Amino acid sequence: MRQRLYCLDASIYIFRAYYSRRPQFLSQAGHALDAVAGYLETLLAFLHRQQPQRLVIAFDESLGRGFREALYPPYKSRRGLPDAELAYQLQCCRALTEALGLACCSDAEFEADDLLASAAAVAQAQGRPVTVLSRDKDLAQILVHSDDQLQDLSGSALSKAQWQALNGLATERLADYLAVAGDRADDIPGLSGVGEKTAKRIFDRYHSLEDIFENIAELESLPVRGASRLGERFTAQREALFLYRQLSRLRVDAPLPPRCRSGVREVVNRDELVRATGGLPATYIDRLLARFPQALNWQ
Numbered sequence: 001m002r003q004r005l006y007c008l009d010a011s012i013y014i015f016r017a018y019y020s021r022r023p024q025f026l027s028q029a030g031h032a033l034d035a036v037a038g039y040l041e042t043l044l045a046f047l048h049r050q051q052p053q054r055l056v057i058a059f060d061e062s063l064g065r066g067f068r069e070a071l072y073p074p075y076k077s078r079r080g081l082p083d084a085e086l087a088y089q090l091q092c093c094r095a096l097t098e099a100l101g102l103a104c105c106s107d108a109e110f111e112a113d114d115l116l117a118s119a120a121a122v123a124q125a126q127g128r129p130v131t132v133l134s135r136d137k138d139l140a141q142i143l144v145h146s147d148d149q150l151q152d153l154s155g156s157a158l159s160k161a162q163w164q165a166l167n168g169l170a171t172e173r174l175a176d177y178l179a180v181a182g183d184r185a186d187d188i189p190g191l192s193g194v195g196e197k198t199a200k201r202i203f204d205r206y207h208s209l210e211d212i213f214e215n216i217a218e219l220e221s222l223p224v225r226g227a228s229r230l231g232e233r234f235t236a237q238r239e240a241l242f243l244y245r246q247l248s249r250l251r252v253d254a255p256l257p258p259r260c261r262s263g264v265r266e267v268v269n270r271d272e273l274v275r276a277t278g279g280l281p282a283t284y285i286d287r288l289l290a291r292f293p294q295a296l297n298w299q
Helices: 010-020 034-050 067-071 084-099 112-125 137-142 160-167 171-181 196-205 209-214 216-221 227-236 238-248 270-276 282-291
Strands: 005-009 054-058 103-105 130-133 149-151 157-159
Touching: 005 010, 005 034, 005 112, 010 034, 010 084, 034 084, 034 282, 054 112, 067 238, 084 103, 084 270, 112 130, 112 137, 130 137, 137 149, 137 160, 137 171, 157 160, 160 171, 171 196, 171 209, 171 238, 209 216, 209 238, 216 227, 227 238, 270 282
Parallel strands: 005 054, 005 130, 054 103, 130 149
Antiparallel strands: 149 157
C-alpha cells in the first residue's frame, strides 16, 4: 500500500491551546507563548506516536476576505479576527511547523479546509489513503475511499464507514445536508423551518439538492413533521440553498505549493526550531524533544 497522507488542520489545535493553557512563557517583547507551547507539544506528540512519512499542515490566512465571504458576506461574520497576541502566536506556530520540516500551506482566498481537501485529492488520485486530523465535521467530505480516515489528535481514527454510521449521513452528501440543515458555526442559515433531524431524513432518501428538485413532489410523503410544506419551502429558497451548498462544499482546486502536493518531510534543524518558536526557552524545547524522541527521528 502507498504511504498514507496525513492532513492536519492546524488552527483548531492552536486555538485549543490558546484558550486552555495557563500563562507560562513570554517572548522578549512580552507576547504570551502558551498557544505556541501547547501546539508544539501536541504536534511533537503526534509525530512521535504516528511517525508519518507524509504530512500536510494547513493554516487559515483568508480570515474574512476569502471567496466565500465574497459570495455571501454574512459567512462566518460572527467570528472576530485574531487579536495581536493570538496573531503573533499563529505566526510562530507556522514558523515552527516549517522548522520541523513539515509541508505547510495557506492562501488568501481559500480556507485551510480547501487546501487540505486539495492535497488529499492529489494523494487519492495517486492511490494513497488519507487521514484528516481535525475536529471539524466539514472535513468528513474528504473521506472518499474506505481506507480514508478522520481523526481528532486526542481520539481514535474513524473510517468513512464508521463516520457515516456515527453521524447517520453519507460523507458525499454532507455539503448538501449542511445547505439544508444550516451550519451555525459558519453562519449558514439553511432551509427555514428544517432542522438537523429532518435534514438527515431527507438525505436518507435523496442524494443531492438536484435529486430533491427533480423529485420535489415526493417530499410530502416523507415521514417527517411538516412534510406537506417541504416542497414549498425548497422551491421558495432554491437559489439560496445552492449558494449555501457552495459555501459548505470543500474545494479541491486550491493552489498548493509543490511540497504540499506530496507532504514529504524534510530534515529538522534544532536551532532553527528554537528560533522559530518566538521565544520558548531552549531548555523547554529540549525537554519536549527528549519526551518525544521519535518525533524527529522517523526514518
